[in-house]
Amino acid sequence: MPALTFLGAAGTVTGSKFLLEGTGTRLMVDCGLYQGERRWRALNWEAPPVDPSSIDAVALTHAHLDHCGYLPALVRGGFAGPVHTTAGTAALAAVILRDSAHLQEEEAEGARRGGWSKHDPPLPLYTVADADAAVAALRPVAAAGAGRVVQVGDSESYGEGATLTFVPAGHILGSSSVLVELGGSSVLFSGDLGRPDHPVLLPRARPPAARTVVVEATYGDRAHPEVDPEHRVMAEAIRRTIRRGGSVVVPAFAVDRTEIVLLAIADLAESGAIPDVPVWVDSPMALAALEIYRDPAHAAEVRPEALARLQRLSGLRTAHSAEESMRLNNPGTPCIIVSASGMATGGRVVHHLRHLLPQARNTVLLTGYQAIGTRGRDLQEGARELKMAGRYVPVRAEVVTLDDFSVHADADELLTWIGELPQPPETVHVVHGEPAAAQALAHGIRDRFDCAVSVPRYGERVLLD
Known part of the structure; x- marks a missing residue:
């Protein structure tokens, strides 16, 4: 049987x-x-x-x-x-x-x-x-x-x-x-x-x-809260961070979540809801996934208007090498960094958190489900320290959970x-x-x-x- x-x-x-x-x-x-x-x-x-x-x-x-x-x-x-x-x-x-x-x-x-x-x-x-x-x-x-x-x-x-x-x-x-x-x-x-x-x-x-x-x-x-098409919580967090001279780190799953986050940031920038600051995508896997989403071979699964927007998404800055990624830990001017992984379990976002969490001027935006036992869940629950690469790092940055990206x-x-x-x-x-x-x-x-x-x-x- x-x-x-x-x-x-x-x-x-x-x-x-x-x-x-x-x-x-x-x-x-x-x-x-x-x-x-x-x-x-x-x-x-x-x-x-x-x-x-x-x-x-x-x-x-x-x-x-x-x-x-x-x-x-x-x-x-x-x-x-x-x-x-x-x-x-x-x-x-x-x-x-x-x-x-x-x-x-x-x-x-x-x-x-x-x-x-x-x-x-x-x-x-x-x-x-x-x-x-x-x-x-x-x-x-x-x-x-x-x-x-x-x-x-x-x-x-x-x-x-x-x-x-x-x-x-x-x-x-x-x-x-x-x-x-x-x-x-x-x-x-x-x-x-x-x-x-x-x-x-x-x-x-x-x-x-x-x-x-x-x-x-x-x-x-x-039940998910009603989706805010204007992403006001996200916009307010970005504006606060930039006013105090900080950078915004967005741990985002390289597949699908990155595409959704980038479109939301593009909407906010085009409408003037957030200042014009550099937007970095620091994940080779996310960049590769973005190209797959843009591929006409998969157009039957994608909303036509979204495919058009993804294909013309401009103004992004991309960090391909490890050296380019490390420079974002001291960007010099406020910026937005979208990097994997989404629950901060690994990937380049971990070294960004290690360098940017101790500074109160910065902000971490959590954009989706954070499993128990992950760094993302610890941040969501108010952790004052995170362990990374064998060392504890103090959490002084602002942490904001966004509920409309799931x-x-x-x-x-x-x-x-x-x-x-x-x-x-x-x-x-x-x-x-x-x-x-x-x-x-x-x-x-x-x-x-x-x-x-x-x-x-x-x-x-x-x-x-």
Whole structure:
């Protein structure tokens, strides 16, 4: 009988990994890195709970690191099958995986030179060569549409095999919900669901029917505030900072969030709501992702007016080399620095925070969800010091959280998505949320729909009808 095992995003909001087994096929849906708390990050380094060489194929819902970032480690461990996903996800994942590997190699070398690692010698989780091997396994399906189908396996090698259907999820470019049909069972994985008013992407498609649904719960316990099209909180924070001679640091996810933040800053500058100051994009990965969003090959997923604005976005200054990036730590005049990563877990934004947080004239703008255990969450909760590169750095800069940049569906939008299924599901599993958020969404599903609901534990295995 087909079975589903929860190997990630169970009890936490990162590390998505779900194993499906049945009819001679072993399929993994998503293969993400754990981020945030140390107890979860430690799982990245443990031996995988299933032999990678025994997995026939992987399906990716989208390219964020907590959904695809473990792939190079899986490949190094012996996985040799295809990785099925959309064309947009394949393009972005190639950039993200190589950047992740480069940062890990760089961090390991920095720890070795600085002597602040507990390991001797400190090693990366995986290398750029491992990432290249994972990228070579990507098998993009056709461009986004009402649903693109992939057949996994054949009668000779995988028994009856499995069918994958990718349906646009409207979260980031290429993001999809994935329907898996296996041995008479059907399981719909929501992936990360976007909002109906995403400023860059077209709205998600309606979900297909499935007997079992696995739904994310990132914002399962809350409703997003109404979006302010004038971004007044952001504008006021930038104006305050510039008046006192400081710089604004915006930790932003390199994919999708950077595009949205840049368009908002451009709107504020064009309307005169903020002074004309240099706007720096300091993330090679964000710049590469911006080019993918601008690529006409993916125009079917992007709002036409947003694509036109992205293509003519001008006035940006870009820091490509490490030397250019380091000069921004002492910019001389007020500026805005948009840099990855979005939760300040790594990337160039960390060294900007290290140099700019101790100065009260500067400001940090947090533009999205901050997972427990990340520096972004610590700043959001009022931390007075942050530990970076083995040292504690005082936090004197202003910290502002912006609530109108999230591209995750909130609780009501998640319930609406389930309600759009052609027939009610028999079972819903709530994943990819902090415990309180997952339980809150589970209660909401029980109240509204006549189905069984669970919040799975890590490693839990359930049979599929």
